[in-house]
Amino acid sequence: MSDDGIDVTELLAAIDAGERLLLLDVRNERDFAAWRIGGRREPDALNVPYFRFLEEADAIVPRLPRGVPLVTVCAHGGSSALVSALLREHGIVARNLVGGMAAYGAHLSPVRVPTPVAERRFEIWQVQRVARGCLSYVVVSGGAAVVVDPSRHVERYEAFVAARNARIELVIDTHVHADHVSGGATLAARNRAAYFVGVADGWPIGGAVAALPAGGSFWLRRDDAPPLELRMIATPGHTPEGHAVLVAGRWLLSGDTLLVDGVGRPDLGAHALEWGRDLYRTITQRLAWLPDETVVLPAHTAAPPDVGAHDVIATSLGEVRGLPELTLPSADTFARAIAALVGPAPEAYAQIVVRNRDPEPIPPELADEWELGPNQCAARPGAAAAPETR
Ligand SMILES: [Fe+2]
Structure with a gap:
């Protein structure tokens, strides 16, 4: 400098x-x-x-x-x-x-997620893209690493993992992102790691995608460390192919299904009510077995001004379950309430989805243009009236 x-x-x-x-x-x-x-x-x-x-x-x-x-x-x-x-x-x-x-816009700030002493056999890092409110994760266990929802700045993740004396073995996108160009497929290819993103009927993905393992869990195994379970939970709603990643039974990398003060908008595929009903069922049924103490670590923060360089953006499942929309009596009333909360999505989102479904390299200048401004992935009270244009 x-x-x-x-x-x-x-x-x-x-x-x-x-x-x-x-x-x-x-x-x-x-x-x-x-x-x-x-x-x-x-x-x-x-x-x-x-x-x-x-x-x-x-x-x-x-x-x-x-x-x-x-x-x-x-x-x-x-x-x-x-x-x-x-x-x-x-x-x-x-x-x-x-x-x-x-x-x-490209700045990434890693923050360690607190884990109890007994769980120190692995590390969870929340990588905050402060400018956009995008949150990705690096989980390291015994020299093996998994990266979840990486941005396109793949060399930053590689350097971070190398500095922790680990190797990237698995890359996961919780879903096909609409707000940012995913680095998932590229990061996996450069490191000869497996790449997982869910595939929904009628929504093909270009390139090689790892199948969901029998039993529904990936396991990080390396050196003498005990294997670490990454349980994949299908979470249709925000998008049909979405999956949350439950790390060691307690830390839920929730994608855009659950955010700190809201849920991911279900309208980005032009099926707002249908996907909204799916989202309600996902949260109230598919995730119903998880205890309230489950730590929710989202893929985006719904309030960019709260993104600091030092604090983890997280909440508990119990807190999210208390959101007024989630206490509505039916999937239909929930879907209608959520549809009323969201404003129009940025025009670039449709182009970003096409690219992320078929992840070819694109010029950085184009990605910069598509990713202008904070994410608008949330459906939460006030989102329609006050779009995030910080
Ligand atoms: Fe999303």
Whole structure:
């Protein structure tokens, strides 16, 4: 990092610590309105498009606040670096966000999920993609690792697992994601690992997909560690092919079936009521045998501002069961209530689903465009009235 640069990790730490700073975002007004940087709180931000700096620098610079450090931001960190340099020439304290919004969007922050001492034979890591509210997982046991719902930044998972002296043996997508380009198939191929994603009737997947083992569980076995059970539970609803992963009988990687304060929207396949009824049955019947203490670890967080760099995003099954929608008396009333909560899905979601069903490489710029802004995977109170456009 150059003297005038600040990377995403440092910036998010400063925001989370409540340090005074002002983001000077030089993207155009539309992009700024659609997606801004946030951590545990939303920092002060000012939007002055780059072309205005070029045309009116002499008028703009004297009006910028002094006494608070500025961090300049743009899409990829190029034009904002020029603005940052210009400001320093005028005696203003300014640093440039290295890599810009693209780096922010790709930033992954691993957080260890607490497990009791008796369970320390394995580790569960929640990998938070802070900018989008996407949550993936790495489970490590005795030198073997499984990665669940990885983003397309596959080299980050590889480095993380290698640093834990483990090898990726299995990659799982809990379902065909609509909000982000999956790294699942690519990560599996690069590491000669098995890749699992559910297959529903009429919804084929391109490429090799591991079959569900007899008995319904994958087992991580390596070295002398006791085998670790990953029990696959079919969870139709958010999507028909979805599966939750129950780790060691207690930690439920719930995909988008259960979120911390809501459920995954069942409308993304244009079968909102049918899939909504399935979702109700999944939660109230297929998962009914699991105890309330089961730890729910979702694939997305429904409230991106709550995503911090340090805390695990989790809840208990008992808490989720208390959601008002889940106390409705029938699958039909639930499906209608959920359908009323969701707003229109982003247009790119249909294209992302097509790509994730047939996971060919795509240009990173296209993936950046598709993944603009926080995820909109949740159906929860307020979701329709206040779309997540942080
Ligand atoms: Fe999803």
